[in-house]
Amino acid sequence: MQPQPSAAAPVAILALDAVTKEFPGVRALSEVSLSLYPGQVTALIGENGAGKSTVVKVLTGIYQPDGGRILVDGRPVRFANAQAAAAQGITAIHQETVLFDELTVAENIFLGHAPRGRFGLIDTAAMIARSRDILTGIEAEIDPTTRLRDLSIASKHLVAIARALSVDARVVIMDEPTAALSHKEIHELYALVDKLKAQGKAILFISHKFDEIFRIADRYAVFRDGQFVGEGAMSDVTQGALVQMMVGRSVDQIFPARRHNPGKEVLKVVGYDHPTEFADINFSLRRGEILGFYGLIGAGRSEVMQALYGITKPSKGAVRIDGDVRIIRSPADAVAHGIVYVPEDRGRQGAITALPIYQNVTLPSLGRTSRHGFLRLAQEFALAREYTARLDLRAASLETAVGNLSGGNQQKVVIAKWLATQPRVIILDEPTKGIDIGSKAAVHEFMAELAAEGLAVIMVSSEIPEVLGMSDRVIVMREGRIVDELQGAALTPETLVRRAAGIGDME
Amino acid sequence: MIRRYLQSREAILSAAILVLIAVIALRFPAFITPANLANVFNDTSPLMILAIGQMIVILTKCIDLSVAANLALTGMVVSLLNIAAPDLPLAVTLLVAVSLGAVLGMFNGILVWKLNIPPIVVTLGTMTIYRGIIFLISKGKWVNAHEMSAPFKALPRHVFLGFPVLSWIALAVILIAIVVMTRTTLGRAFYAVGGNPHAAVYTGLNVGRTQFWAFTISGALAGLTGYLWVSRYAVAYVDIAGGFELDVVAACVIGGISIAGGVGTVGGAVLGALFLGVIKNALPVINISPFWQLAISGAAILIAVVLNSRANRTRGRIILKQTEPVA
Numbered sequence: 001m002q003p004q005p006s007a008a009a010p011v012a013i014l015a016l017d018a019v020t021k022e023f024p025g026v027r028a029l030s031e032v033s034l035s036l037y038p039g040q041v042t043a044l045i046g047e048n049g050a051g052k053s054t055v056v057k058v059l060t061g062i063y064q065p066d067g068g069r070i071l072v073d074g075r076p077v078r079f080a081n082a083q084a085a086a087a088q089g090i091t092a093i094h095q096e097t098v099l100f101d102e103l104t105v106a107e108n109i110f111l112g113h114a115p116r117g118r119f120g121l122i123d124t125a126a127m128i129a130r131s132r133d134i135l136t137g138i139e140a141e142i143d144p145t146t147r148l149r150d151l152s153i154a155s156k157h158l159v160a161i162a163r164a165l166s167v168d169a170r171v172v173i174m175d176e177p178t179a180a181l182s183h184k185e186i187h188e189l190y191a192l193v194d195k196l197k198a199q200g201k202a203i204l205f206i207s208h209k210f211d212e213i214f215r216i217a218d219r220y221a222v223f224r225d226g227q228f229v230g231e232g233a234m235s236d237v238t239q240g241a242l243v244q245m246m247v248g249r250s251v252d253q254i255f256p257a258r259r260h261n262p263g264k265e266v267l268k269v270v271g272y273d274h275p276t277e278f279a280d281i282n283f284s285l286r287r288g289e290i291l292g293f294y295g296l297i298g299a300g301r302s303e304v305m306q307a308l309y310g311i312t313k314p315s316k317g318a319v320r321i322d323g324d325v326r327i328i329r330s331p332a333d334a335v336a337h338g339i340v341y342v343p344e345d346r347g348r349q350g351a352i353t354a355l356p357i358y359q360n361v362t363l364p365s366l367g368r369t370s371r372h373g374f375l376r377l378a379q380e381f382a383l384a385r386e387y388t389a390r391l392d393l394r395a396a397s398l399e400t401a402v403g404n405l406s407g408g409n410q411q412k413v414v415i416a417k418w419l420a421t422q423p424r425v426i427i428l429d430e431p432t433k434g435i436d437i438g439s440k441a442a443v444h445e446f447m448a449e450l451a452a453e454g455l456a457v458i459m460v461s462s463e464i465p466e467v468l469g470m471s472d473r474v475i476v477m478r479e480g481r482i483v484d485e486l487q488g489a490a491l492t493p494e495t496l497v498r499r500a501a502g503i504g505d506m507e
Numbered sequence: 508m509i510r511r512y513l514q515s516r517e518a519i520l521s522a523a524i525l526v527l528i529a530v531i532a533l534r535f536p537a538f539i540t541p542a543n544l545a546n547v548f549n550d551t552s553p554l555m556i557l558a559i560g561q562m563i564v565i566l567t568k569c570i571d572l573s574v575a576a577n578l579a580l581t582g583m584v585v586s587l588l589n590i591a592a593p594d595l596p597l598a599v600t601l602l603v604a605v606s607l608g609a610v611l612g613m614f615n616g617i618l619v620w621k622l623n624i625p626p627i628v629v630t631l632g633t634m635t636i637y638r639g640i641i642f643l644i645s646k647g648k649w650v651n652a653h654e655m656s657a658p659f660k661a662l663p664r665h666v667f668l669g670f671p672v673l674s675w676i677a678l679a680v681i682l683i684a685i686v687v688m689t690r691t692t693l694g695r696a697f698y699a700v701g702g703n704p705h706a707a708v709y710t711g712l713n714v715g716r717t718q719f720w721a722f723t724i725s726g727a728l729a730g731l732t733g734y735l736w737v738s739r740y741a742v743a744y745v746d747i748a749g750g751f752e753l754d755v756v757a758a759c760v761i762g763g764i765s766i767a768g769g770v771g772t773v774g775g776a777v778l779g780a781l782f783l784g785v786i787k788n789a790l791p792v793i794n795i796s797p798f799w800q801l802a803i804s805g806a807a808i809l810i811a812v813v814l815n816s817r818a819n820r821t822r823g824r825i826i827l828k829q830t831e832p833v834a
Contacts, residue, residue: 311708332711343709350709352702354769363699364710366692373691417710 011074012037013202014059014090014171019068021054028054031068032228034221036171036202041193043217043234044206047246047497048297048462051226052206056173059204060092061085089170093160093177099148106131106144109163134162138192154185161192172196173204176297178212190216208296210239210501222246239503240494247464247493254441255469256448262472263287265323266456267339267425269308272317277303278480281317285425285456290447292471293460295500300480301460302344305427309334309341321424335364338424342414344433344460350414353403357395358384360402361417387416391446415446426450427458432466444470464493476500516763516815520778524785531789538789545670551784552677553578553732555777557751558758559684560725562776565759566701567718568768569619569626574729575751576637577611579743581733583641586650586743593656600659601734608730609723611637616719616726626718634752641745652741663739673735680728684773697721702769757804758783761811782807 012035021029029051036042046052057063058070061079069076072088079085099108106128107114115130117123131144140158148156157177164172174193178186193216196203207213213220214234221231222245229245265286272281278300285291293301307314310328318325321337328334334341343350351360361384362369369379384398391412395405402413418426431447432440447470451457461467467474473487476499484499497503532539557574564571581604588595588603611633618629652660663673688694700707700717707714737743762779764771783804790800 309709330711330713331709332713335711341709350706352699352706352769354702355698359695359698363695363712366695370692373693375690375692375695377690 010037012071013073014088015071015074016055016058016065017069017071019058019065019070021058021063022066028226029058029065030226032223032226034204034228034231036204037219038170038200038202039197040218041197041203041205041216042219042221043213044204044221044223045213045242045246046223046229047464049225050223050246052223053175054226055223056092056175056204056206059085059171059173060090086167089168090173091164091167091169091171092173092175093157093164094175099156099160099163101149102147104145104147105135105142105151105159105162108148108159109134109144109166111163113167130166131162134165138162138165138195139188157185157189165196169201171202171204173206175206176208177205178207178209186212208501210242210503213242214239243494243497243503247497255465256445258290258448258451258470258472260472262289263454266321268320268323269304270318270320272304272307272314272319274303274307274312274314274480277312278307278477281482283475283482283485285458287424287454287456288451289472290451290457290459290470292467292474293458293477294462294464294467294474294496295477297462299477299500301477302429303480304477305341305429305458305460309339309427335421335423338422339427340364340418340421340423340425341427342418342429342431344429351402351410351417353410354401356399356401357388357393357405357413358398360413361387361420364417365420383420384416387420388412390419391416419450423455425456425458427460429460430462431459432461432463440466464496467496468493478502517772517774517778519814520762520775520782524778524782527782527785527789531785531793534793535789538792545674547784547788548677548781549671549674550788551780552673553736554751554754554758554784555677555780556680556728556732556735557725557755558762558776558780559680559773560728561755561759562762562764562771562773563684563688563697563721564626564718564725565756565764565766566697566768566771567714567721568701568704569718569721570630570756570766571612571615571722571725572627572630572752572756573611573615573634573637574725574755575748576634576641577608577726577729578733578736578751579745579747579749580611580637580641581608581730582737582747583645583650583743583745585734586655586737587644589656589659590650590654593659597658597662601731604730604734605727606730608733609727612722612724612726612729613719616722619722620715620719623715626722638745645743645745647745650737650743655738655741660738660741663735673739676731676735680731681773681777688773693717693720698769700768754783757808760808760815763811763815765815779811 015035016033018031018033019029020027020031032051032055034042034044034055044052044055054063058065061082061084064079070079071077077088100111103111109131110127114122115126117126128144135142135144135158138158138161140155140162142151142155142158148159151159177189190212193203193205205213205217217234219231219233220237220242222229222242224246263286265284267285269281269283273279281304283291295301303312306312308319308328310330310333319328320326326337328337328339331341352363358381362380365383366375369376369383381398388395388398393409393412393416395409402410405413428447432443444466447457447459459467459470468491471491473485474491474496475482476484476486476496478500483502484495486495528539537543557578561571561574584607585600585604588600615626615629615633618624619626663671665672667675688697696712696717699710700712700714704714736748740747758779759771759776760766760779761782762771762775762777764775764779786800786803786807790803
């Protein structure tokens with residue numbers, strides 16, 4: 001049993017005290033507190049959007065808090081930048097490892113703080129020797145002179161951990177470290193975490209997976225919507241209580257009222273398989289319906305949508321549209337069959353910023369606004385005018401380059417572009433990710449309108465309130481498979497979290 | 508509308524060319540006679556035609572270094588054809604030149620599209636291959652003026668409505684290119700694919716195929732220029748237009764075509780070519796050494812790049828409400 005960190009407890013190595021962080025339109029953290037004790041693993045738990053990543057960035061000096069204090073060994077400090085936090089022995093291992101493929105393992109571990117020899121040159125021998133020590137210390141059988149590109153993803157992860165340990169770390173932050181690991185490697189990671197604990201390091205462990213939290217954490221802290229909800233010892237809490245803390249919320253988001261009366265089936269996906277990304281995907285979609293896809297990051301939801309849209313190729317399975325089998329080999333095929341996909345990464349995959357608004361809007365509809373390959377500008381402008389007006393896009397001129405618009409307006413251009421194709425099925429991947437609450441409400445309003453007009457909507461979302469508030473039906477995916485389909489009374493936050501995390505399956 | 512035009516890159520470049528001509532006129536007034544200016548235009552025609560093809564390729568985030576080699580190979584093929592069949596109608600010769608150029612361009616395009624090889628590597632390779640083929644088919648020998656038939660040589664110089672046919676062809680290419688780039692779905696695709704390839708894929712455009720067509724057009728224009736070049740200079744050999752691909756790329760860069768893709772106009776490419784053409788034609792007459800010519804061309808390229816990168820610099824994230832553009 002770990003001692004309770006109460007009055008007589010050791011001083012936290014690193015603590016946040018009533019820290020607030022604001023972004024324009026969003027309060028990412030609202031007076032949150034968090035304490036990390038030596039030799040203990042603290043699990044940080046919360047849904048997407050709870051503020052976990054922001055906390056990591058505040059702790060590592062990437063963000064500076066707008067209010068509250070950061071305490072190191074009980075003394076208030078300010079981290080002007082990431083170097084300042086690193087100097088205090090705070091290191092983070094990120095979800096996507098930030099390493100260099102073309103450098104050797106040792107060079108990766110010591111990049112930026114390599115041991116120096118004569119004339120200030122890098123002492124390669126010392127660097128390799130110390131790398132070997134660190135790697136042996138974490139029981140990683142990796143030769144420090146191999147190139148990083150030749151390692152598996154799991155081994156790269158170990159290198160990232162070794163890098164974190166190469167500076168004299170006192171606090172190790174692990175942000176979903178097991179997301180990319182196989183079963184065996186996860187157990188090796190647990191052993192490593194135990195070892196770090198024994199060395200007296202404070203560990204902050206961020207994870208969505210309840211089994212691993214209960215396996216390795218000593219304490220927990222729960223965040224919800226940027227607020228601190230509670231903390232305590234793992235031994236005093238049950239899975240059910242944690243789920244309750246994560247999702248139990250005051251109803252501060254109002255969703256548009258919707259009439260649930262879906263019409264005829266428009267889309268049916270039968271036995272979709274992909275060699276590596278998903279298997280056995282079956283679902284159907286009806287007119288006027290909003291079908292939610294919920295799951296943890298990496299559950300394969302976007303991958304299914306990309307296959308459906310012709311970006312990747314499924315190895316097996318069929319798509320029926322209005323009962324007819326359709327082959328979708330490319331996004332152009334999908335658009336021709338009335339399926340459109342508004343991707344998650346709208347910056348990269350959405351608008352063409354150098355082109356004017358009207359050209360962006362009409363780009364997928366050029367077949368209708370041209371004849372024999374020649375554009376008919378009057379029709380183009382009419383189409384662009386119609387759909388930008390529908391989205392209430394305010395711009396001085398349709399000839400304004402999209403790059404000159406604000407983010408919210410750029411998003412409207414992207415949505416207008418897809419609506420202008422007059423689709424039957426629209427797939428929205430994380431439609432409200434990273435936008436402020438006001439814009440979120442507008443997007444929700446708009447989705448409800450689309451469904452009311454008879455469009456079939458697929459909404460991939462990781463935000464439980466949105467999934468609950470908008471969907472007629474929810475498909476839950478886990479590890480590339482559909483694990484459940486929920487609607488009506490069965491659709492509760494607890495079931496969503498449990499099914500997505502696989503709680504109840506393994507006990 | 509007028510204000511926007513005055514701020515455009517084309518307007519700035521036009522002004523720069525006018526200033527350049529004015530400065531030259533101070534030292535050498537005869538330079539600005541209409542006859543001489545028409546001559547400069549005619550002289551710059553091959554560069555303008557090639558720059559338009561190159562512009563389309565650059566718009567799609569590619570580059571075509573094989574244009575000059577393509578030109579030389581097509582020029583050699585039509586010259587040999589002319590020796591073999593002197594009575595072949597010129598229309599057929601032109602058709603052969605354009606088609607062969609297009610095929611050579613398609614070869615670049617296929618390699619970029621289907622094998623995903625970086626365009627700079629592909630065209631560096633084909634550049635050498637095409638020059639090598641010229642050597643093989645000509646056995647290293649020149650085709651000289653006396654071997655070419657009179658009509659073959661006369662076409663580009665033939666004066667029609669006061670201007671040589673060469674100038675008319677350039678003008679026609681410019682006009683057709685403007686229509687293609689602003690009024691066709693293909694032209695729109697070139698801009699979209701270069702401006703944001705990821706978004707273009709999601710929009711249903713085939714990025715590789717669009718790039719293939721860009722290389723095909725560039726090749727066809729290089730083929731056309733191949734015939735015009737050998738007939739105008741009345742000679743064909745392995746090394747004609749050696750290094751000319753760099754002038755073509757330079758004209759595009761000066762004309763404000765972004766090497767990053769997605770930004771550029773036919774007008775820009777034409778003006779960029781004319782700017783270089785004026786320098787090339789004017790500096791010798793005002794007694795500036797060829798070395799200075801190179802330095803001035805080089806400086807013009809650097810200034811153009813700096814101006815373009817400043818104009819294209821992305822604005823920071825807009826956080827303050829009142830600074831949000833109303834547009």
